[in-house]
Amino acid sequence: MSITRARPTALLAASLLAAGLAGCAASNTxxxxxxxxxxxxNGKSAGQAGTLTVFAAASLKATFxxxxxxxxxxxxxxxxxxxxxxxxxxxxxxxxxxxxxxxAAADTKNMARLSDxxxxxxxxxxxxTNVLEIAVPAANPASISSFADLAKPGVKVVVCVPQVPCxxxxxxxxxxxxxxxxxxxxxxxxxxxxxxVTSGEADAxxxxxxxxxxxxxxxxxxxxxxxDQAVNTYPIAAVGSSSxxxxxxxxxxxxxxxEGRKVLSDAGFGTP
Numbered sequence: 001m002s003i004t005r006a007r008p009t010a011l012l013a014a015s016l017l018a019a020g021l022a023g024c025a026a027s028n029t030x031x032x033x034x035x036x037x038x039x040x041x042n043g044k045s046a047g048q049a050g051t052l053t054v055f056a057a058a059s060l061k062a063t064f065x066x067x068x069x070x071x072x073x074x075x076x077x078x079x080x081x082x083x084x085x086x087x088x089x090x091x092x093x094x095x096x097x098x099x100x101x102x103x104a105a106a107d108t109k110n111m112a113r114l115s116d117x118x119x120x121x122x123x124x125x126x127x128x129t130n131v132l133e134i135a136v137p138a139a140n141p142a143s144i145s146s147f148a149d150l151a152k153p154g155v156k157v158v159v160c161v162p163q164v165p166c167x168x169x170x171x172x173x174x175x176x177x178x179x180x181x182x183x184x185x186x187x188x189x190x191x192x193x194x195x196x197v198t199s200g201e202a203d204a205x206x207x208x209x210x211x212x213x214x215x216x217x218x219x220x221x222x223x224x225x226x227x228d229q230a231v232n233t234y235p236i237a238a239v240g241s242s243s244x245x246x247x248x249x250x251x252x253x254x255x256x257x258x259e260g261r262k263v264l265s266d267a268g269f270g271t272p
Contacts, residue, residue: 054083057084058086087165094114106165106166115237126272131231133212190211
């Protein structure tokens with residue numbers, strides 16, 4: 001499992017905060033967290049410290065890294081650990097007992113999978129939407145201009161595996177358009193698809209609008225009207241086994257609140 005810290009937090013500041021809360025906090029020695037009070041709507045938790053582990057869809061990497069940094073600034077002593085992968089892989093990890101406090105998926109199907117298994121704490125909140133876009137190398141060597149072009153002989157196209165949201169969305173567009181793609185590779189996450197395009201291994205890849213925007217001049221985006229046939233809705237929820245639920249709820253409040261919405265909107269995400 002690849003987990004990265006959002007940003008370093010000074011150990012001295014964390015220890016001073018923990019000492020100041022010692023008289024009124026309940027200490028969780030197993031996870032190293034200290035808790036007291038609750039969360040507020042602006043993503044600031046009342047008297048919380050410790051580590052928050054967030055499992056998030058790969059397409060959220062840029063936005064959640066920024067949101068996590070802002071959350072740490074608002075909550076000194078709290079470290080946000082981010083684990084990015086395909087939503088189906090993350091759901092499997094959580095169902096197998098991987099330690100997570102928050103799960104943010106790129107579709108409602110994988111969230112429902114955990115909810116049905118009673119692994120989610122309360123109802124999930126939808127916080128963003130996304131649609132597919134064709135990513136091609138900057139020079140567009142295969143002269144791609146439409147979704148149908150991806151099915152032309154000799155075009156090396158890369159997609160996500162059907163189990164992950166970007167792959168499921170690709171299948172929906174294929175069905176809606178009557179176009180059958182013959183990909184040279186199927187990847188486990190949208191970032192892996194983008195990597196094949198930026199490295200020149202593929203003539204085109206089906207990723208999200210947000211991935212194209214985040215890639216800058218490394219790729220060229222080719223929008224197509226049929227993408228509206230497969231709009232993905234992103235839900236977020238606290239994991240039932242979390243021992244840091246108040247901090248988890250505070251993080252979710254930031255994602256779904258005005259600050260999170262602005263970060264997501266700036267990245268190209270839509271509103272659910």
